[in-house]
Amino acid sequence: MKYSYTLLLILIALTTYAQKQRYSKSELKAIVIAQQEKISNMEIEIASLSGLQKKYLKADQDKFACLNKLSSMLDSLKMKNDYIKSKNEQNQYLLNYINQLKEELRQKDRVVSSIAQPVISSPRMNKxxxxxxxxxxxxxxxxxxxxxxxxxxxxxxxxxxxxxxxxxxxxxxx
Known part of the structure; x- marks a missing residue:
């Protein structure tokens, strides 16, 4: 329908132009045919551009979906990283606590060993x-x-x- 209106508009314009320029009917027909070919070529270009536009739109949608997925993955990785940091802090606290207990145990062992030395009454220890x-x-x-x-x-x-x-x-x- 759009094509018909465009063709009619061109025909009216050419008729008006032909009356001013004094073209014959055969010349006007040749001009109309040439214009029709140009219009059909333009419609083909518009259709191919429309197809490209659809492809670009689809590519943009895919790109947006991919970016959303990457964003959610990044958020997930940040949460996991925070969890690992908290666990590392807990492990470090426990390690420090264990080392502190070990040191206390060593000190208590020193005290006990200094108190509980056996009294050897025989000079013939290793006879x-x-x-x-x-x-x-x-x-x-x-x-x-x-x-x-x-x-x-x-x-x-x-x-x-x-x-x-x-x-x-x-x-x-x-």
């Missing part, structure tokens, strides 16, 4: 002993690494590998 461990029953020298301790009621003992008292003959403490 060498002989034993018969060969097949030919010849005595072999075997140094003793035990520290013999005399208890408060006169008993003789040493601390074994498990940390327990092992009582021995009282002669080993003299």
């Amino acid at each position: 060498a002993r002989y034993s018969l461990s060969n097949d030919d029953n010849t005595p072999t020298y075997k140094p003793s690494r035990r520290v013999y301790i005399t208890g408060p009621r006169g008993g003789c003992y040493y601390i074994n590998g498990n940390g327990n008292k092992t009582y021995v003959d009282r002669s080993l403490c003299r």
Whole structure:
């Protein structure tokens, strides 16, 4: 419909122009045909531009959707980063607390170890002993690494590998 109005308008304009310029009908027909070709070429260009415009519009919509998605991803990453920072701060606090407890424990161990030193009453702490461990029953020298301790009621003992008292003959403490 738009095309018809445009064509009619051109025809009226050409008729008016032809009357002033004194063109013949055949010349006017040639001019109208040329104008129609130009109009159809312009319509083709407009259609292709319209298609490009639609493509650009679609590209802009896709770009906007992508930007929205990236923005939401960035917000999510910021939240995760804040969460990780808070957890790191908590871990650092706990690590400092653990180190403080370790230091307190070391100090208490020093105090306990200085108070609980055993009193060794025997000068023969590491005396060498002989034993018969060969097949030919010849005595072999075997140094003793035990520290013999005399208890408060006169008993003789040493601390074994498990940390327990092992009582021995009282002669080993003299």
